[in-house]
Amino acid sequence: MSWTIRVAALADASALPQVEFSAGRRFLAIPDLAWLADADEMPVEAHQRYIAQGTEWVAVNESQELVGFLAAEIVNRDLHIWEFAVHGDVQNRGIGRQLINAATVFARERHLESLTLTTFTEVSWNAPWYSRLGFEMSSGDERLAALVRTETERGWPRRCAMRKTLYGSPNGREMSREVTVSISREHHPTSS
Numbered sequence: 001m002s003w004t005i006r007v008a009a010l011a012d013a014s015a016l017p018q019v020e021f022s023a024g025r026r027f028l029a030i031p032d033l034a035w036l037a038d039a040d041e042m043p044v045e046a047h048q049r050y051i052a053q054g055t056e057w058v059a060v061n062e063s064q065e066l067v068g069f070l071a072a073e074i075v076n077r078d079l080h081i082w083e084f085a086v087h088g089d090v091q092n093r094g095i096g097r098q099l100i101n102a103a104t105v106f107a108r109e110r111h112l113e114s115l116t117l118t119t120f121t122e123v124s125w126n127a128p129w130y131s132r133l134g135f136e137m138s139s140g141d142e143r144l145a146a147l148v149r150t151e152t153e154r155g156w157p158r159r160c161a162m163r164k165t166l167y168g169s170p171n172g173r174e175m176s177r178e179v180t181v182s183i184s185r186e187h188h189p190t191s192s
Contacts, residue, residue: 001090003067005098008056013048015066016058016085017041023085030123032157040085041066047071055079057102059086059095071100072115076161077109077142081117100133108166114163118147124156130162138163 008016020041027036050056050071059068068086073078076136079102088093100115107115116138120126127137137160144161151159 001024001061001093003059003061003087003090003095005057005059005095005102007054008047008051008069009049010051012058012066012069013044013051016047016069016071017044019066019069020083020085021054022088023091025088026091026125033120033123035083044070046082055106057106062088068095068099070103071102072109074112075116077113078116079103079110079112079114081115084117086188097182098128104164104166112166112190114166115143116141116161117152118144118151118159118161119154120158121160127160131163133164135162135164136154137161 003143018041024037024041027033041186047056047069055072055074056065057070061067066087067090069084070081072081072082073079084096084099086099103115115135117130117135119130127135139161141161141163144163148159148161150178
């Protein structure tokens with residue numbers, strides 16, 4: 001099976017919650033997090049907002065069915081990943097890595113400093129997986145620390161913030177200090 005990563009289109013938005021629901025079923029294997037399998041998915045309206053900003057990517061199979069997505073937003077000098085999911089039927093095939101790569105290329109092209117996210121510390125397909133992709137625990141950033149506090153207050157246990165620092169643009173030139181800023185008031189914890 002093969003797939004393609006592309007920038008999401010508005011027509012994709014209505015199908016993305018089902019991809020997230022499928023990905024979330026994986027939490028049934030972790031007793032104290034099994035409730036996440038039935039947690040609310042990111043609303044279609046949030047997908048539409050990130051799609052309109054050009055900061056959401058999807059993975060599609062040969063039949064053009066959506067099998068994964070990564071929804072992000074430029075916040076200050078970072079590209080923050082709000083939600084990331086790969087359909088349960090096609091996990092562990094490199095789709096997630098390619099979605100992260102697409103976001104990384106986007107961020108470098110815009111001379112952003114890093115990719116950021118919040119995630120579970122002890123779930124194998126969360127913090128340990130992101131670590132293998134170059135993300136590191138981040139404790140000194142107040143914006144990220146505030147997100148972790150909010151998630152903890154909402155009942156999400158053992159959360160952490162992570163950052164993947166981008167060292168310059170793909171062509172090796174120094175990063176520009178000018179960047180577009182877009183801040184969301186909503187928060188949707190990264191679950192996959």
